[in-house]
Amino acid sequence: MPPPAPPVIHSAEFAFAAALKGQLPPTTLPEIAFGGRSNVGKSSLLNALLERKNLVRTSKAPGATRQINMFRIKTSAPEAELMVVDLPGYGYAARSKTERIGWGTLIEAYLERRESLEALVLLIDIRRGPEEDDRQLVEFWKGARPDKPILLVATKLDKLALSKRKPAMTTIQKACGVRVIGFSAITGDGREELWRALFLALRST
Ligand SMILES: Nc1nc2c(ncn2[C@@H]2O[C@H](COP(=O)(O)OP(=O)(O)OP(=O)(O)O)[C@@H](O)[C@H]2O)c(=O)[nH]1
Ligand SMILES: [Mg+2]
Structure with missing residues (x-):
């Protein structure tokens, strides 16, 4: 079967935010989480991926996303329903140490235990390459x-x-041993390839 083309985004709406020690909603849909350093472009990528200008809050100042934010997505061609998860960025030094540790724990607990989590998309700034925490x-x-x-x-x-x-x-791919897709939230480059990879990931689990 040929890989699916980028879908039509039927609906994309904010579903839930979990703060530190916050409760997550019960798992009902397959989830894909988007993580990476602060300011790497997670929220911008989600807006571009979902063709919504301001669904997800973005900012020039790092540390904009301070919670685990979940968005419920419905697509057609192919038809799918999933949760897209915007994680707070790591590596933002201006936070207090307690806050940093708390957030690390929240994200790790989520990644480790969330049953409906089907895949992780890790974002790396192409100009910086992977750093130790990546x-x-x-x-x-x-x-x-x-x-x-x-x-x-x-x-x-x-x-x-x-x-x-x-x-x-290639440098990023070699350092992490994982396939890399290039993306620009400004030009939309990589959007089609990323959607294809996301559907393959959902199908493979
Ligand atoms: N030129 C360019 N700028 C981008 C791109 N993606 C994001 N940016 C800019 O990078 C900054 C951070 O983008 P966000 O999407 O808020 O980054 P984030 O990873 O969600 O940041 P936190 O929520 O702080 O962790 C903003 O000023 C964006 O406009 C891109 O593809 N190209
Ligand atoms: Mg963000």
């Missing part, structure tokens, strides 16, 4: 969820000259 997250996922896929997305593709994109993506 590689740690890849290893954490492989250890905690050996049977579930992880996808890497190199963000802000538009900020790098065309000739430098491929080598930068």
Whole structure:
């Protein structure tokens, strides 16, 4: 069967926010989580992916997303219903130490125990490449969820000259041992490929 084309987004709506120690809603739909360093472009990618300008809050100042935010998505062609999860970014030094540890624990607990979580999409700024905490997250996922896929997305593709994109993506791929998709929330580059990979990930579990 050919891989599905990018779907029609029927509806995309905010469903739930869980703060530190907050309760998550009962699991009803398959979930895909989007994680990465603060300011890497998680919220922007979700808006671009879902073709909604302001569904997910973005910001120039790092640390904009301070909760686990869930969005309920319905698509057709192919028909699917899923939860897309915007995680708070890590590596934001301006937070207090207690706050950083608390958030780390919240995200780890979510990634490790959430039953309906089917895949992790890890975003890495194409200009920065993977840093220590990115590689740690890849290893954490492989250890905690050996049977579930992880996808890497190199963000802000538009900020790098065309000739430098491929080598930068290869560096990320080699460092993490996971396939990389290039993406730009500004131009929409990579949107189709990412959707294809997401549906494959959902199907493979
Ligand atoms: N040029 C360019 N800028 C981008 C792209 N994606 C995000 N940005 C910018 O990067 C900044 C951070 O984007 P967000 O989407 O808020 O990043 P985030 O990862 O959700 O950040 P936190 O919620 O703080 O963890 C904003 O100023 C965005 O406009 C992109 O593909 N290209
Ligand atoms: Mg955000």
